[in-house]
Amino acid sequence: MGRVVMLVLGTLLGLFVLFNFLLPMLVGLIKIALIIGVIALLVFVAVTVVGKSSRSH
Numbered sequence: 001m002g003r004v005v006m007l008v009l010g011t012l013l014g015l016f017v018l019f020n021f022l023l024p025m026l027v028g029l030i031k032i033a034l035i036i037g038v039i040a041l042l043v044f045v046a047v048t049v050v051g052k053s054s055r056s057h
Helices: 002-056
Strands: none
16 A cells, blocks of 8 residues: 555656656747747848849849
């Protein structure tokens, strides 16, 4: 009986740690990746537009 209780408590503690610490960290990493991706896309578009306009003149 004691083993089962310890197992359940360990599982709950593990889930608590997972949801409280790892998920916000993952969300933060995803947000950073998205921001970097958007910035890279904007830079790429700007370079492409500038390149086309300088070639056409």
